[in-house]
Amino acid sequence: MDRVLSDKKAIILMVLPALIIFVSVVFIPVIWTFVYSFYSGMPGLKFQFTGFSNYINMWSNEQTMDAIKMNWKYILIVTPGQIGLGLLVSLMMYFSIKKYKTLCRTIVFIPTVLPTVAVAQMFAKMYEMVPNYGLINSLLNLVGLDQWIQPFLGQPNTAFAALCAMDVWTAIGFYTVIIYGALVDIPNELLEAARIDGASGVKLFTKIVLPMIRTIMITCLVFSFTGTIKLYESATALTKGGPGFATTSMTMNMYQNAFLYDEYGYASTVAILILIQCLLVTFLINMLSREKY
């Protein structure tokens, strides 16, 4: 077997089928999308080569621009929310409630394994106002804050906030578990030595803990970013992108163009734009991770 595995021809022969599948599944669609981005219309219906017009028109398309703005606003709120709260909970579990850490970890992780649609349904019920008050409006009613009772999913600003809150809540458990795993790897001696040297609280966290979990934090950042830039399921299930286009993300805009407006070519252009953003940010994060501390 060793001889076989040392034979380059054999390796090529064995790897080739998997490579063909990988290339055909990943790269060909990307190339295909790029080719489609120079067309207008829908394949099979009306499909015409239009050169760079999709790339030019995109910047004056209000819906696409709104979707980009909304998506980045969402990324800038949800990514720090998910990682920040995940870090906070993991620190609490590590330093304060060590005794019940397994129970806490299980409870915190539950939202992560729930299906997105189920979570969205649950939150829609919580935010409900008509025909009956949901949990939040009932609580507001109970404490006498009737003036704050409102249809949270029916107004652009509150619907966006409601979506962010739901997605942060869903992902906290995931990041808590990952960061907690990094925290337990920090040698106790190091923490003890820092404490003896007088470091505590914020100083201990910024000078010892954070540098030690830096690599994991960067991984979390990549996970969270790639998750939030692809925002689709949760927004579709909770608000359907509304009211208006208030919670319509880039991927939803791409879907609308492809399957509602019959502009598959333009939708491919939006897909390429998403791809470029992903590549750029991933490159930036990689640069960050390479930087010597």
Added chain:
Amino acid sequence: MKMMHLKKNDSKIASYYKMRKGKIVMKKRFLVLSMVFIILVSMLTGCGSQQSSQTPPAPTGGKTDGVGEFQSRNIKFLSIWPEDDKNANGWLISELSRQYGETVDAFNLEYEYVSIDQLDQKVKILISSDDLPEVCTYESGVRLKQVIEADKILNVDKTFSDLGIRDCLDEGAVSLLKNLVDGLGLYCVPLGMNMEGFWYNKALFAEAGVAKVPETWDEMLDACEKLKAKGIIPIVQGGSDNWPMTRVLNAYVVRSIGLDALQNAVTGKTHFSDPEYVAAAQMFQDMAKKGYFAEGMNTIDPGTATSMLMNGQAAMNYDGSWKSSNLNSEDNTAGPEGIGFFNVPVVNDSSTLRDYSMNCGNILMFSSKKYDEQVGEWMKFVFPMLGDFAIQETGSFKGFRITEMPEDTTYYTQLVADNLANAENAFLWFEAKMDSETSTLAQNLISLLYTGDISAEDYMRALEETAAKSR
């Protein structure tokens, strides 16, 4: 001698190693080839068509092709209704197909459910890959027109005439369907003959002192004011789906401008930004501001809106005659005659109370590529029976000829029948003639018009700018 012996031994050893090397090479080749073969076989198995695993076995007693294999005709039906929902169109088609299956040797209806949100995407992908199923649910209007122009579906007028079943279609429905595709012809069959208007809770009207059913828009606004004064929600719409709100806007547009108001705006004869259209949007927004619509209405789904009407939580709900199946059900707590219906009140003399908003609901279209004699036989069995079967089983009108009304017709079914009989002219829904982008915009922005986040002028200007692109 010793040397010779040694040389002999060397050559033996050399030949032994040569043989061993040869065996290793052979083993290696065999191993490599075996692995490549296994990988290729698994690839082919994995990438192979799913047809073989999905095609059900031919029923016993099926016809054979002469070499001992069964020839079962599998008709695929892409539906947006769960197959077991007895109030829905899917069950009607499925049940009639089951009955058809009992009369022939080998037939199977392959029922594929797709949610209404996914329908358009699914159909477009199937069109792109030239793989539309034999029978497919779709939307009438602009979307259907595109499929007709792509030459992918059957001309129903011609096919049904050739099969001798053309007279099973209701002419009113045929006229509506042809109008929706700008006279291109009949390329689908209806699955409804619906009229729309306001359903109202009689007990709540009585409680608020609304003695007369509104016939003019002003009378309806008065009724709303009285209902609101009594703490009753005057109008509820399933606004989370948006279209139930554009229906109310459309009602005022048509009644204040005329039956062809939307057609004119779409073709550019008039413009959405014209003052009359803006005034209609303003009326919708004013009604919202005055509290005539349920608060948070854009978060309510149509099912909940219907429940609120039946449970007495709201007094009016603009909806189609398809609601009669809900009203006929045991869920209707308002009782067998507790809900009434009135046509859209008039604003001026541009239309009358005998002009109804009418549509044929979702439609069925048929792949021209997959049509054959057996599909024709299935059509000949199912569609002439559909009208009578639907009215008997669900109390609903499907746009097919009804030879005999059931004796135990309910109040709601009769109410719909009476109004359909009263109809003189039909007008279409708000998005019927709009292109996809304008239609989506109209529906998405209506929510903001309702909340006040967009003005009536901006709403209509946005529609005008988008509609202008496709003129």
